[in-house]
Amino acid sequence: MPVEIPKDSWPGSVNTVTLGATGDQGGSRTSTVTIGGEQSLPFMHFENPTPHRPVIAMEVAAARPADWSAVLLEAWGSTLDDPAVWARACEDAGADLIVLQFGLKGSDDGPVSAEFAVEVVKEVMDSTGLPLVVLGPGQAEIDNSILVPIADATKGERIVLGLCEEGNYRTIVAAAMANDHLVLGKTPMDVNLAKQLNILMTDMGLPLDRIVMDPTTGALGYGIEYGYSVMERLRLAALQGDAMTQLPMLVTPGVETWKTKESKVGAGIPDEWGEWAERGVNWETLTAVALIEAGADVVVLRHPQSLVRVRAAIAELTASETA
Amino acid sequence: MAGYTAKFDTVTEAVMVSAGELVVEVADRAGIEIHQPCGGQGRCGRCAVRIESGRVRRRSVLRLSQADLDAGYALACQTVVEGDVSIVVPPPERIQRRLTTDHIAPESVVPEGYDPEKAQTVRRVLLSLSPPSMDDQTDDWGRVAMALRRATGVDRLEASLEQIWHLGGILRSSDWQIAVTFVAGGTEGETARLIRVQPATEAENEPLCGLAIDIGTTTVTIWLVDLTTGRVLHQASEYNQQITRGEDVISRIIYGSKGAGGDDLRALVLETINGLVEAACRRTGIDHRAIAKATIGGNSTMMHLLLGVPPESIRLEPFVTAINNWPLLRAEEVGIAMHADGVVDALPGVASYVGADITAGVLAAGLRSTPDTTLFIDVGTNGEIVLGSSEWLVTCACSAGPAFEGAGILHGMRADKGAIEEVWIDGNTYEPTCRVIGNVPPRGICGSGLISLVAEMFVTGIVDKGGHINLTLETPRVRRSVKGAEYVVAWADEAETDQDIVITRVDIDNLLRAKAAIYAGFNVLADVVSVGLESVQKVLIGGSFGKYINVEKAVGIGLLPDLPWERFDYLGNTSVRGAYLALLDREARAEIARIAASMIYIELSADNTFYEAFTSAMFLPHTDLSRFPSVAAAMTNEG
Amino acid sequence: MALSGIQIYKMLPQTNCKECGFATCLAFAMKLAAKQAELDGCPYVTEESKAALAESATPPIRLVTLKGKAGEAKAGNEVVLFRHEKTFYNRPGVFIRVLDTEDDEVIENKVRTGSSYSVDYVGMELRIDGFAVEAASGDRTRLATVVEALRASTGLPLILVGSDPAVLSGGLDKLEGEAPLIMGADTSNWEAMADLAAGRGAALGIRGGSIEELAQLSEKIKEKGVEDLVLYPAVDSMSASLALNTQIRRLALKNFRPLGYPTIAFAAASGDQGRESLMAAQAICKYAGFVVIDTFAPELIYPLLVLRENIFTDPQKPIQVLPALYEINSPGRSDPVLVTTNFSITYFSVANEVEGAGLPAWLLVTDAEGMSVLTAWAAGKFDAESIAKAVKQFGVADKVDQKWIVLPGHTAVLSGELEEELPDWVIKVGPREAVDLPGYMRQVLN
Known part of the structure; x- marks a missing residue:
């Protein structure tokens, strides 16, 4: 029985965005990462090939993280003490990107400062050739105080700066525009809010191929379904031709899952939850893969074992087969 | 270089024009200042002049209607002189005319062919009764009822006890010449209810009146109407005094459901209505007892609160009202300052949140x-x-x-004298030009003004698409205060209130x-x-x-x-x-x-x-x- | 596809005769669209319209119910490709596979722990749905023995996996009165399998490597009178499985009847548990009606059952966060307690403002059924009682010395009652808008 396979033909596509710049391109990265470009829903190879596979970013904290799960502390060991060493280890483990996350603390437990921030960024860039995403602690004034000097000190590197939110987008967008960087816009789990921030940022003159968006997703068990559906809707809108949704998406299963009780806590939990470390990795990988199938272009992870598994899943999903 | 001459109606000397010059530039050299609220961008349409003769090129006619164009109007800031011209500059008050995009509420007009005999449920008839005598010992009441039946066909008459107390006195003091006001459905032979009996001479000088009332959550409006001619004698509105107990219907319901809250809200809205009614009576010289009927529109919550019905069920699942279709009520039990036996007709609603205001x-x-x-x-x-x-x-x-009624906005107000109702902002200097109701110094901003103001702030880039005020603009009108970012619409020395009139980020959010x-x-x-x-x-x-x-x-x-x-x-x-x-x-x-x-x-x-x-x-x-x-x-x- | 009220209205007589009990034909049509009325209510509707409306009411994917001795597993009746378009209805059944070649003890152990497994997730008891028994031995008697033993320890629905109808019938003998799934029919054995399924009242799985193969088989088997069918797209990779499942769902939703059945996925993957977990996760998200896994391990089952619960949550309900006491910027014992509702956007706007300003605070999120502060307050879901309840439930008093609780400004009116409910606390009325919180906290609370 011949059956005609329904193929969607979409008028729109996701923007292609390149993160990082090599020596030839005015930066110092040994490789760049290109994401986006999708013309179909994720992995519908019978319609169109996946132009750029989803990539894995590993999160590196600028100062040793105080509140990370013991499972993660054990997995990384002493590398956590030095962001440069840590970033190098991520690269060796097969990461595509490094997300350098600043907190409120700088060196010696003092408050984070511009000097500290610039220095950490430079050290990390010296130790790894991967492109970088640099995130402030998420408080507008402090973010501006470190991200602007970082942007100035790394002109031309095509770093992704974040987080840009509706209340503080102007400064970061201006810093990115002045120094050939990219920005990461983050909005709280809502299609319209995501579009609105993208409109505001592009209204300032920032080209669309220099924006990545984080539509925010919850962890498995903690609202993953909302983020999942927001991502599916954004991607559908992008393919339907809505320019303000045609941005590649970055999501953070690592941050979200490792703060859940399931991943963070090992003692005093029900037997039905099973073995701690494996549960934590499952929590992170299930979240990541579900979101990749909803359209994520970048997933930011924490556990090295998750990196291995999600990488294998991405390889399997992008392997072009005729179904 | 072609040289033309331009002649303005208010200036004797013609001025020379070089190629490509705009009418505003030429006028400026002729010593005529043409006001350009939007900064010469062709947006506001306030610089319209009339080209009496000669060739001009209108770059933009967006703000002009076909009738305007036919009459020769052109925007001074958008019009290039391309020949010898003669131009009439309208006086400023003419420039203040409404634009084609301004849609003004129509005046109230009496419905065509209004015939109270057929249409009205409340009527007043003059009755000349023959006095009783030993031959005719009919009681006073029977005498009135019979006369009314003869005059109108009303078969049965009802009245309050109080009417009957005073009946005998009125009949005799008026020498049996009376006016009877009653309410009836209008079909032959039905029951009517007596509203008022008064001496005929008194009624001759007094119109029979009614009230149309709208009880809004924020604003209460009354129209005092002559029921015989249908004419609106007076219109007035005031903020609903219940506002002090909460701005929205939900707050009112919650407040009204607790303790004496319901009584309090009822008293407040009655105070508002009766204040308006008394003022209307004073202004028109009408005795409130001449008001025989009131018809009321309002949302379901307002209706419940006015009539003292517990509103709690409106806000809770499954969201039902106590009553959608009200019976005809008596004025005294409702508490409106009109004739105590007058009738109050509360219009029917549909649902909890779709009330009589919408029907x-x-x-x-x-x-x-x-x-x-x-x-x-x-x-x-x-x-x-x-x-x-x-x-x-x-x-x-x-x-x-x-927000649209000016409430919940820092400097918001009702659309009354002193309210800024329209704003134009110069896109280069960010200076505003305001039109104020009554042409007085401004006291605040009404709903139309807010719409206009935010639209202008958006077009001129003072706010971005998210409504955030751009604090980096080079103007003292944009500033940060304790309440956050704000824009100054009028400085203290221009305002009636001696304080800066501003719109804040929170106001914009509300809008x-x-x-x-x-x-x-x-x-x-x-x-x-x-x-x-x-x-x-x-x-x-x-x-x-x-x-x-x-x-x-x-x-x-x-x-x-x-x-x-x-x-x-x-x-x-x-x-x-x-x-x-x-x-x-x-x-x-x-x-x-x-x-x-x-x-x-x-x-x-x-x-x-x-x-x-x-x-x-x-x-x-x-x-x-x-x-x-x-x-x-x-x-x-x-x- | 479901019709809108206006589409239905066009099929009605439009006479507003009121005999259906509604004021107008439009009102009746709206009720029909909302499935709150029956078409029989209209005495004048044409046969033609009746047929069209009946057609629109037939679900594009057949509902298949597997029944065990105790419990059942339903799949099908889905109407959308994306959960946001409406919702996904039937949670895919999670089945654990055992091989009849495994030792009795191993099987017994797996079945007993599996069937008694239950985990609490936000007050819900999550469980697996049944077992798949694979006739790997090829021995009819062995399969019968294993099934019989299994029935001694669980009543959950079963799937019998094998390619020889004669062997499977041995297992079916032990499942009288149940509706198991026979897995399954392929091009070589479909006639015998169809006869077997028809004779035993079982649902029949169809194995095929392509859309064409599956469609062809389902048509033929349907002609033999078996209608409870389940499709098994038998491909190996995650990508091929995703593609086939998507194509089947798309075609089914276009009312292509040969594919209008639920699908089954086998996530087992030669001992690679990491891959197995991700295959199963994909199957849950992307359209499987039944998911079979080999590994029974709580650390895997728990996240899979949670994922299933999440994906099958009705997205039309407002987006909620879990009611809890949230910490913002590591609050201490003298920091204030801010109260808000569990509508996600409300929570985010409050949390972001405070977090962004670097101010430490406790954020108490009450269960307001996912409504915003104003809506919840309006509907009576956010009142003094519910706030006081949350304060107690989350042990807030144990976390702070300075008992200051800040109400959203819109609900200032609650402060009096809250004082009665929480006599030890100082009730403060905060600003109406989240954006004003940092300023308020700096000025008023210090």
């Missing part, structure tokens, strides 16, 4: 009299929306908040929320019944946010759909207008009952659709700019 509004808007698909939007604290035609009507309600709720409301409603908004032939706007609405600016902020301007009509307060029609005409009153029975209420909170549409509309003009092609085009032009 009356639908009548006033004439929705059921056209086969064309019509959208009726009542912009108020509770936004109510009706879509339909003579065939069908669907309705929904959404909570917009009181955005209000307009987003309304926009989302009618979009979801249209979606539910699968009607495309572009197929809507007429958009009727009701509400008491101003004397008029500038459709272009209301579209510009995304309050109204982007349809051709001529499809819009501003009707003003449709609730009181509908109450007025029902007050006069029993047929109109019956039609309201039919409207209430046929409207289908759509609950917006049933799923996420409304919320989605709302957040999407929480942007200037809208997250999806393709819904606003005219605004998009204007933005490209401003570039």
Whole structure:
């Protein structure tokens, strides 16, 4: 029985965005990462090939993280003490990107400062050739105080700066525009809010191929379904031709899952939850893969074992087969 | 280089013109200052001059109607002189004329062919009674009843005991020449109820009056009406004093459901109504006892609170009212300052959040009299929306908040004397020009003014699409205060209140929320019944946010759909207008009952659709700019 | 596809005769669209309209119910490709596979722990749905023995996996009165399998490597009178499985009847548990009606059952966060307690403002059924009682010395009652808008 396979033909596509710049391109990265470009829903190879596979970013904290799960502390060991060493280890483990996350603390437990921030960024860039995403602690004034000097000190590197939110987008967008960087816009789990921030940022003159968006997703068990559906809707809108949704998406299963009780806590939990470390990795990988199938272009992870598994899943999903 | 001459009507000397010069530039050299509120960008249309003769090239005619063009008008800032010309500069007050995009509420007019004999349920007849005698020992009451039957056909007459106490005295002191006011359904042989008996001589100098009342959550409006001629003798409105107990219906319900809260709210709204009635009586010299009938529109909560019915069930699932169809009530039990035996007709509602204000509004808007698909939007604290035609009507309600009525806004006020009702902002200097109701120093900003102000701030880049004020602009009018970012609309020395009149970020947020709720409301409603908004032939706007609405600016902020301007009509307060029609005409009153029975209420909170549409509309003009092609085009032009 | 009220209205007489009990035909049509009325209510509707409306009411994917001795597993009746378009209805059944070649003890152990497994997730008891028994031995008697033993320890629905109808019938003998799934029919054995399924009242799985193969088989088997069918797209990779499942769902939703059945996925993957977990996760998200896994391990089952619960949550309900006491910027014992509702956007706007300003605070999120502060307050879901309840439930008093609780400004009116409910606390009325919180906290609370 011949059956005609329904193929969607979409008028729109996701923007292609390149993160990082090599020596030839005015930066110092040994490789760049290109994401986006999708013309179909994720992995519908019978319609169109996946132009750029989803990539894995590993999160590196600028100062040793105080509140990370013991499972993660054990997995990384002493590398956590030095962001440069840590970033190098991520690269060796097969990461595509490094997300350098600043907190409120700088060196010696003092408050984070511009000097500290610039220095950490430079050290990390010296130790790894991967492109970088640099995130402030998420408080507008402090973010501006470190991200602007970082942007100035790394002109031309095509770093992704974040987080840009509706209340503080102007400064970061201006810093990115002045120094050939990219920005990461983050909005709280809502299609319209995501579009609105993208409109505001592009209204300032920032080209669309220099924006990545984080539509925010919850962890498995903690609202993953909302983020999942927001991502599916954004991607559908992008393919339907809505320019303000045609941005590649970055999501953070690592941050979200490792703060859940399931991943963070090992003692005093029900037997039905099973073995701690494996549960934590499952929590992170299930979240990541579900979101990749909803359209994520970048997933930011924490556990090295998750990196291995999600990488294998991405390889399997992008392997072009005729179904 | 071609040289032309230009002659202005107010200046004797002609001036020389070089090629490519604009009328404003030429006028400036002639010593005539033409005011340009928008900074010469062709946006505000306030610099119109009349070209009496000669050749000019109009770069933009966006603000001029065909009639304007036919009369020779041109915008001084957009018009290039290309020949010897003669120009008339209208005096400033002429420039203040309304634009084609200003839609002004119509004046009240008596319905054509109004005949109280046929239409009115309350009537007054003069009766000349023969005095009793030993031959005719009929009792006083029987004498009146019989005379009334002879005069009107009314078969049975009822009255309060108090009427009967005074009957004998009035009959004798008037020498048996009396005027009887009564209410009756109008069919032959039915029961009538006595409202008033007075000496005929007294009635001769006193019109028989009625009240049309709209009780809004924020504003109460009354019209004092001569029931015999149908003429509106006086119109007045005031903030509902209940506001001090909460701005929205929910606060009122909660307040009214606790302890003596209900009594308090009832007293407050009665105080508001009676204050207005007494003022109207004073202004017109009418005795309040001459008011025999009141017809009331208002949302379901306001109606419950006025009539002292516990409103609690309105806000709780499954959202039912205590009563939608009220019986005819007696004035004294209601508490309105009119004749104690007068009748109060509380109009019927449909549902908890679709009340008599909207059924009356639908009548006033004439929705059921056209086969064309019509959208009726009542912009108020509770936004109510009706879509339909003579065939069908669907309705929904959404909570917009009181911003459009000037409440909940730092310097907001009602559309009264001293209210800024329209604003133009110069795109280069960010200086505003305001039109103030009554041409006095401003006291605050009314709903129309807010719409206009935010539209101008958006077009000139003072706020971005998210409504954030751009603090980096080079003007002292944009500043940060303890309340956050704000824009100064009028400096203290220009204002009546001796303080800067500002609009704050929070005000803008409130307005955005209000307009987003309304926009989302009618979009979801249209979606539910699968009607495309572009197929809507007429958009009727009701509400008491101003004397008029500038459709272009209301579209510009995304309050109204982007349809051709001529499809819009501003009707003003449709609730009181509908109450007025029902007050006069029993047929109109019956039609309201039919409207209430046929409207289908759509609950917006049933799923996420409304919320989605709302957040999407929480942007200037809208997250999806393709819904606003005219605004998009204007933005490209401003570039 | 479901019709809108207006579409139905066009099929009605439009006479507004009121005999259906509604004021107008439109009102009746709206009720029909909302499935709150029956078409029989209209005495004048044409046969033609009746047929069209009946057609629109037939679900594009057949509902298949597997029944065990105790419990059942339903799949099908889905109407959308994306959960946001409406919702996904029937949670895919999670089945654990055992091989009849495994030791009795191993099987017994797996079945007992599996069937008694239950985990609490936000007050819900999550469990697996049944077992798949694979006739790997090829021995009819062995399969019968294993099934019989299994029935001694669980009543959950079963799937019998094998390619020889004669062997499977041995297992079916032990499942009288149940509706198991026979897995399954392929091009070589479909006739015998169809006869077997028809004779035993079992649902029949169809194995095929392509859309064409599956469609062809389902048509033929349906002709033999078996209608409870389940499709098994038998491909190996995650990508091929995703593609086939998507194509089947798309075609089914276009009312292509040969594919209008639920699908089954086998996530087992040669001992690679990491891959197995991700295959199963994909199957849950992307359209499987039944998911079979080999590994029974709580650390895997728990997240899979949670994922299933999440993906099958009705998205039309407002987006909620879990009611809890949230910590913002590591609050201490003297920091204030801010109260808000569990509508996600409300929570985010409050949390972001405070977090962004670097101010430490406790954020108490009450269960207001996912409504915003104003809506919840309006509907009576956010009042003094519910706030006081949350304060107690989350042990807030144990976390702070300075008992200051800040109400959203819109609900100032609650402060009096809250004082009565929480006599030890100082009730403060905060600003109406989240954006004003940092300023308020700096000025008023210090």
